[in-house]
Amino acid sequence: MIDNEEYGYRRTTLRVLLIVTIFAASFFAVNNWIAGFNLFAVIEGIVAAFWCVILVIAKSTKHLKRWSFVYLCTFYFLVIYGIMITTFKAGLFSWLFIFPILSYLLLGLKAGTWITFISVSGGLAVLGNMVLVNNHGMHWIVMGNVGFTLATIWSMVYVYESKREYIFNHLREQARKDPLTGLLNVKALNDTLADTLKTAQRHSYPVTLVYIDINDFKLINDKLGHQKGNEILLSVANIITELTRVEDYAFRYGGDEFCIIFPNCVHEQVRQTFGVRLAERVNLSLNQLTMSIGYAQTGPSEFCSPDSLIHKADKNMYIIKSIFKSGDSFNEWKEINEAS
Incomplete structure (x- = not known):
């Protein structure tokens, strides 16, 4: 949602700038033709027509940044060429003041x-x-003012964009995280799993998804209260974070359920390394707490959809959960998981 808003903000900015500069270029094309700068007038007219094309494309293009770059390049060429062929008094250099603003905005x-x-x-x-060729002392004063004004504008826009980008990235990160555990949330799961499977297909390696459910969690909440339940969820999340690799992705799916994506790992490898260690750590650290864990692998030759992989891991988890009985010991739990 936040990414879409960012994209929409830049798209709107580009379209507004195009409308303004199309009218400006058209106006000055007529003006320059009358003043005798025929070639410059023709170039301005061509650029204005090209910007009309970009204006239409900008409404729905997926390559907004590329078209923004093209727009800035043509705009810059027009200004620089105009400065070179006209007189200093024409004041075309004043357009340079907006380039720092436009560059950061777009x-x-x-x-x-x-x-x-x-x-x-x-x-x-x-x-x-131009100043060197004309050798007018007064121009150096103007040149100094132009330089310092550009530096001031650049500095202010840089600070503003730095702060804006920091806040945007912070909000985007918060929107992807579960507020209690700090793990990624279910929205991030859908996006991340889709991206992971695309990468896995390109490089032909397997992906394993783990679906975890804490056993008897409702009973824990009813007996010990929701605060204790939250503490347990946070502890489980911390253990998951400690045991996963840098390239793995851990999520709180909702309630007492967690999901983990293991790129480039087969089902058995995940079960024997991560699954066993996680179960033992949780049982030892959290008063013999047990979990039902389901595994699902896709690839490396054939791949299923993200939804299918989640459904398969969820189904396998519920098979384990249906066998487990409240009050079963950890050793009994291990036997159930090893037999599954």
Whole structure:
């Protein structure tokens, strides 16, 4: 949801800028034709027509950043070319002031910084050459004002975009996390599993999904209260985090259920390493607490859909849970899991 809002914000910005600059380019094309700058007028007209095409594309394109980059490049070319062929008094250099703003608004922090550096450096170099050729002392004062103004605008926009991007990334991360355990949430599971399976298909390696349910959790909540239940969920989540690899993904699926994605791991490998260790740690640390664990593997040759893999792991978990009886010992639980 937050990613869509970010994308929509940049899309709207690009379309508004296109509308404004299309009218500006058209107006100055007529003006420059009358003033005798025929070639420049024709170029402005062509660019304005090209921007009309981008305006139509920008409404629904999946490559918004690329088209924003193309727009900025054509805009920059138009300004620099205009500065080079017209007089200093024409004031075309004033368009340079908005390039830091446009670059960060449309491309974000990293790409915006590079585009700003190139556009500001190039613009100042062209202006400096004009001043050197004309050799007018007053122009150096104007040149200094232009340079410091550009540096000020660049600094302010950089600070703003840095803070905005930090807040955006923080909110996006929070939207993907379960507030109690700090693990990823069910929305992140759907997105992450889909991406993991795509990568696994490209590289032909297996993916194993583990579905975990805490046994008798409702009984624990009823007897000891929800606060104790939350403490148990947090402890289980911490143990899962300690036992999983950096490349694995752990999720709280909801209630007392957890899911873990193991890229490049087969079913038996996950069961014998992670599953056994997790069960033993939880049983030892949390007053003989037991869990029902279901495993499902897809790949490396044939792959199922994310929903099918989740359903299969969930089904296997419930098979274990249906055999387990309240009050069974940990050794009895191990026998059930080893026999499954």
